[in-house]
Amino acid sequence: MQKNGTTRTLHTVKDAEGAVTSRVRRTVLPSGLRIVTEQMAGTRSASIGVWVNVGSRDETPALHGCSHFLEHLLFKGTPERTAMEISVALDAVGGEFNAFTTKEYTVFHARVLDEDLAVAVDVLGDMVTASTITEADVEAERDVILDEIAMHDDDPDDVVHNLFAHQAWGDTPLGRPIAGTEASITAMTRGQIHRFYRRHYTPGNMVVSVAGNVDHASVVRQVKQAFARQGFLDGESTPTAPAQAEKARKVHPGQARTVRPQEQVNLVLGVKGLTRTDPRRYALGVLNTALGGGTSSRMFQEVRELRGLAYSVYSFASHHADAGVVGVSVGCLPGKYDAVVETVRAELAKVAADGLTEEEVERGKGQLKGGLLLGLEDSGSRMSRLGKAELVYDELLTIDEVVRRIEGVTHDDVKTLAHELFSQPELLAVVGPEKKTKKKK
């Protein structure tokens, strides 16, 4: 069976009547390519994602933005299909079809009716294994990327979150924006991009995840055919293990400001957080939810509901293999800036000193569980859960196990964590107009 790889059933979930509502199976091909599927009862769609273990943090300064540039270029053509033919294949069946690049992985994904899954597998396999990447494509797409960077530069929210990451990790791969800069994109050559492609787009670095009305064996057959192009599956290798670390790397406390002529001031205030696999991430989930995860959260109530200081206010926790940040993001009128910062700091100090109330802990758990269960109806969410589990967690928990871990969070877990996190020195990124004086139009 080595020729066909090894296949295992990871989970089987049944309903009260004993009917199977979900079955997760995983195959590792000899080449190292992993295929994970979840067969869902009661759906007529299928979502597929090709998850590649490469992102902006794998880039040297000269290659800054290369992962994202490459993600664009894979849509430009293969020996079998022009860019137009790639687009046509999935547009014609009404499928949703897109891709995104993060700091740690790149994902190409589609959602189609179950009967069209074979088309989606074939197009994605073709794109990912056999992209031509011509000089002309690189030149045309370079302009598109430069425009995309300009678009992000016009979005205050993107600007402030990029500034916050830069404050946290400085001029390192994690601290830099995913899309690169005008300078790095302008200088990048076809040769550099192509070598990057060959180095990172290997079977062992890739996971195909599929969820919906699908049959594991057929998906494996389809993937083996679609990804066999250019001898892609010929060699033997073992899958790349996810990068993991127990401790989050240091962040640089302090303030960063960018002056931009805009109506609002946008700010992100935060501290060092947890790594992706830190066992305390469930407690952090509860804490983050109670702090700024909904309209009943402390930040929403204090900043918006009671004081009318801002329209948009929320907290976030972002995780990387060996790093993480936790923070609060607000956009407000310049005249409210001081009051916003004061309120956010006061709330963080309060939670650092006293933790949450029992009621908040329970509500936070309910909110996390409800969101998790509501997400299960969407084949796209399930596909993402599989892909991420395989590529970056190396462990796929059952939903019941996730629920158990959420339930297991105690009042004291949250209190201890809140104290540890929010006693750390703060990072603050601010983007807004020149002066903080009240503006009268």
Place this chain on the structure above:
Amino acid sequence: MQKNGTTRTLHTVKDAEGAVTSRVRRTVLPSGLRIVTEQMAGTRSASIGVWVNVGSRDETPALHGCSHFLEHLLFKGTPERTAMEISVALDAVGGEFNAFTTKEYTVFHARVLDEDLAVAVDVLGDMVTASTITEADVEAERDVILDEIAMHDDDPDDVVHNLFAHQAWGDTPLGRPIAGTEASITAMTRGQIHRFYRRHYTPGNMVVSVAGNVDHASVVRQVKQAFARQGFLDGESTPTAPAQAEKARKVHPGQARTVRPQEQVNLVLGVKGLTRTDPRRYALGVLNTALGGGTSSRMFQEVRELRGLAYSVYSFASHHADAGVVGVSVGCLPGKYDAVVETVRAELAKVAADGLTEEEVERGKGQLKGGLLLGLEDSGSRMSRLGKAELVYDELLTIDEVVRRIEGVTHDDVKTLAHELFSQPELLAVVGPEKKTKKKK
């Protein structure tokens, strides 16, 4: 049965084995409140929306922004619940809970696990019928709205689309931004808002739509209880008929420009379109899809794929009761502006002269049908379909009938329509930096 209103089954859909996969039922209460539900097989969630027949186009200049202000205020409390208690009720069960205001209607909606639907109905009924709207709430929320307006003013896409609407319909209710202006929001009094609430939030002006794992009779019972507050259901009335018009109202051709210090230029170029109930809307759907609805569309291919002129380019068709616009939206670097406008105009002229190819028509139909079918798995999309059909179309088509109408679009229908639309004088809205010269950083 008059006391209980009248109930009808509108559609029943069965699968190949004869099992009911969807059943749509409608009850009109004596007060004029309509309740439409769709029972979906194979789902554990329920989506509910309260659709109110009021939006920014119902506002006099002095009340500009009142519908949206009111939408915010309904979250602030009732005799039974504080703002915090409203938030807690749905956050605690992990439900998604929000609202939005358009030019023609206001919607309060939630998505919850089926077992939590009664909570959602009760909270929404309480908010909508019994909002207190205190002076203090109005003052705090005024600041939030002013901040929201500032946020929109910082978003180039919002700015250019508002400018386009203003160019089309001038200083009329349809031409004005939904959220109002700093001046109108600052001047609005609690008395004005409260009168607006009492005038428009009447049973005959409202539809409750629910889709998911639901039972019509229980939903009706829950709604009757939740909406009976303050004697809301006591009177008798007939539901307000949707406003409809055959001909789209005039638009003002010409150009509008706003200078803003930004990296990109954002532009919307379009013409007068169709009203919401124009029978040619299916042909327009196919045309819009082929023109700029996906990556295989003409605009995407010509502007982005072949020429690398822009990252974001798409076409749109927006419909109102008696008005509509069709256009293309692009964001590009200032140095590409002339080439973008030239390319967009050339493509519109081409389609006006020759229509689409047979292949494009077929692909457009496939894309529309696929999107429609993929949307059916989501209880939220089904809830929206019901709510809109009842409130603004006065007709709920079965999915089969919608598919039939899409299938029925011919090459000639599209050609005739494209010619009629794109031979009209154009409207152009442009937002960007002072000079159109090439920028070098």
